[in-house]
Every structure is written in C-alpha cells, then in structure tokens.
C-alpha cells in the first residue's frame with residue numbers, strides 16, 4: 001500500500017492519505033442506504049452553512065459510524081467514510097459511478113489501529129482501537145445531546161443540542177486531535193533522560209541504544225521479570241543487569257550496561273519501573289550512559305530495536321551524530337509494535 005501526499009486547495013490543508021487504489025476497494029452502498037436524509041437544522045447551521053444531513057445522533061447515547069459505509073452529503077457530492085485502516089476520510093463522490101475520489105479531509109489516524117468511530121453520549125467524537133484505547137477525538141466531551149452533520153460542501157460538524165445547537169467542532173481547518181497511546185511492551189528505562197548518544201545498529205555491531213545520563217541517575221526495569229547481576233569489567237559491559245521476561249509466553253531479555261551501582265539483588269523478581277541500578281561509566285565506556293538492549297530468547301538472541309519496543313518519552317533528542325535514527329523513532333513514537341512482529345531487529 002502506497003501513501004500519497006496531497007494538498008487540498010479547498011481546505012488549505014496538507015495531509016497524508018491512502019492512495020486511490022485502496023480507496024476503490026471500499027464498496028459503495030446502494031444509494032439511499034446511508035443514514036442521511038433526516039437532516040436536522042440547528043440554529044447555527046441555518047445561519048452559516050450549506051445544507052447538512054445527520055450522520056449519527058448521540059441524543060440517546062453512543063452512536064457508532066458503521067465502518068466502511070459511505071455517509072453522503074445531501075447533494076451527494078461528498079462522502080464520509082471510516083476506513084479499514086482506521087482513518088476517517090472525506091472524499092469527493094461521483095454519484096453516477098458510486099465511487100469516491102480526491103480526498104479533502106482526514107482525521108490523520110491511518111494505521112494506528114482504530115476500529116471504532118463513535119459520537120458519544122457525552123458529546124465527544126472519538127476513534128478507538130480494538131483494545132478500547134482512544135487514539136483521536138474532537139475534545140467536545142461535556143457537550144451532550146450531540147449529533148454529527150455532514151454538509152454539501154464536505155464539512156463535518158459536531159453540534160450540541162445542550163449547547164443551544166452550537167457547533168462544538170468542525171472539520172474546517174481542523175483535523176481533530178490525536179491522542180498519544182503508549183502501548184509497547186517495555187517502558188523507557190531512564191525516565192528523566194531523553195538524550196540518545198548512540199543509535200541502534202549504528203554500523204559498529206551495536207545492537208543497543210545508548211542513553212546519555214548523569215552518573216547516578218536511576219535505572220528502571222523495562223518490564224517485569226527476574227534479575228541477574230554481574231560485576232566487573234566483563235568484556236566491556238562493566239557492572240550490568242540482565243532481566244529475563246516472559247511476555248505472551250515467549251522469553252525476552254533486557255540488558256543494562258555500564259552501571260555505577262546495582263541496587264537489586266541477584267535472583268530478585270522485579271516489576272516494570274523497579275529501580276535496578278544507577279547510570280555509570282563502568283567497563284568500556286567513555287562517559288556516563290546506559291547501554292540498553294532487548295534480546296529475544298537468550299543473551300545471544302536477536303537484538304530488537306528499543307526505539308520501537310519501548311514507550312518513548314516525549315522530547316527525545318539526538319546528542320551526538322545519530323539524528324537520523326532519533327528522527328525516525330520520534331516519527332513513529334505513537335505507533336504500537338508487538339514483539340511477535342519482529343519488524344525492527346538485527347543480528
């Protein structure tokens with residue numbers, strides 16, 4: 001599936017949408033089978049906008065958009081569809097061919113796992129993932145008695161009866177608001193430290209990331225598991241901790257090198273977030289940092305990229321010469337990755 005970037009002159013927005021070849025796989029329902037037709041014209045709509053139809057009404061509680069359905073504007077020049085890729089998109093619509101073309105707006109939630117798009121009884125318009133986590137909304141909760149309209153010029157609105165029929169959100173020049181979902185198997189092991197000093201797989205046999213931090217900074221277990229502790233030089237690792245995790249029935253190890261001290265006992269069971277030691281520069285190290293790695297199955301197993309399998313803190317930055325890597329992981333920081341996908345690994 002390719003993505004295409006386009007500029008919509010009408011809305012003066014730039015967004016990324018799924019290419020037309022994918023759009024056409026969404027079949028158009030027969031004319032008249034959509035929810036439009038019972039238009040409600042609230043005060044503000046009559047005053048300012050093109051004719052609008054009601055898409056869903058949350059007067060009596062949550063009202064879902066049917067995934068894949070084409071909700072048409074009253075003049076049938078536009079369709080609104082919640083796609084299989086989790087993106088809510090407005091397209092031009094050709095009523096004679098029944099096909100959508102040239103997207104004009106989207107929620108920009110493609111490939112974030114959204115499976116449910118709902119106008120809620122509390123007035124908020126929300127996209128949820130299958131696991132129930134919200135990934136996008138219009139920030140209109142509290143404005144109850146809401147209904148969603150779609151107008152002849154392709155504009156989506158949330159309108160609230162309880163707010164005197166005011167438009168509480170409009171798609172005009174607004175893509176809604178992404179909600180960050182941190183949902184990866186490991187937490188960031190040094191919560192207050194955001195400087196990456198070496199990239200994963202940076203060309204020097206480095207199946208780890210280096211996180212620069214002051215000596216003595218607390219290092220946390222990235223997930224629950226059983227600890228092994230090692231002291232000394234150990235081939236350059238210095239004082240280090242290995243934690244063995246059982247995640248969904250499979251074994252993974254996380255390794256924390258160059259510690260100035262270890263604050264957990266060998267054999268201890270820890271939870272995610274338990275302190276295991278302090279950042280240092282023991283072993284083969286030129287300055288205080290945490291060398292952090294994730295390994296599959298055993299100590300010598302495949303290395304997995306921590307930039308994809310840990311919940312990254314906001315504001316991560318590159319402090320040496322790994323800007324490309326840091327830009328890449330920052331750009332993907334809202335995406336979820338499961339360990340079984342093996343997408344980001346080496347060795």
Ligand SMILES: [Zn+2]
Nearest residue numbers: 208209210291
């Ligand atoms: Zn390293």
Ligand SMILES: [Zn+2]
Nearest residue numbers: 210258285291
């Ligand atoms: Zn190192």
